[in-house]
Amino acid sequence: MPCQFRRSTRGSSVLIGSVLLIGLVVVVAAAVGAAAFDAADASPTPTRPTALSLGVSGDTLSLTHEGGAPLDVDSLAVRISVDGESLAHQPPVPFFSASGFRPGPTGPFNAAADPRWTVGETATLKLAGTNDPTIEPGATVTVRVFDGDTPVAALEATAS
Incomplete structure (x- = not known):
């Protein structure tokens, strides 16, 4: 029984690592996208001369x-x-x-x-x-x- 437990643990670690890596990439991409949209909105609007x-x-x-x-x-x-x-x-x-x-x-x-x-x-x-x-x-x-x-x-x- 202990041998079967080890085999399932090895397969799980690769799967968990892949899921975590993909999740990290998605979070970083979302943060970069949000920052880009905020920078575009923060640019000053030209005002008419007074x-x-x-x-x-x-x-x-x-x-x-x-x-x-x-x-x-x-x-x-x-x-x-x-x-x-x-x-x-x-x-x-x-x-x-x-x-x-x-x-x-x-x-x-x-x-x-x-x-x-x-x-x-x-x-x-x-x-x-x-x-x-x-x-x-x-x-x-x-x-x-x-x-x-x-x-x-x-x-x-x-x-x-």
Whole structure:
């Protein structure tokens, strides 16, 4: 009886080894395929260009959405500099009251407004006297708008 047990064990080990090897190949192939599909889905979708314009009058900045896809203000970051020097306080759009800015921005920069900034809408904000540097007539004001880490626009205007 012991001899018969040995013979069946030898035949089983070859069969079990083959099944395990095939199973391992199938699992690896599935993992590689899933990774390839994830990489294809993760590629960024091209976005349509967005056109914004900037107007500066005194301490008031007006940004108008001139064309392109609507922007989600909740995901935007706005960075302002005057004559190449960044403001001490940057606007946390959207907001109602923020350090370095007068309360109550208008348009989509106001926290109570619709966060979708569409073509034709103008967002305004006013610098407070507590922000530095101040905007003097003739100063060059640069506004950079980002959607997350992606630049949307770099605008420049001369203050009047």
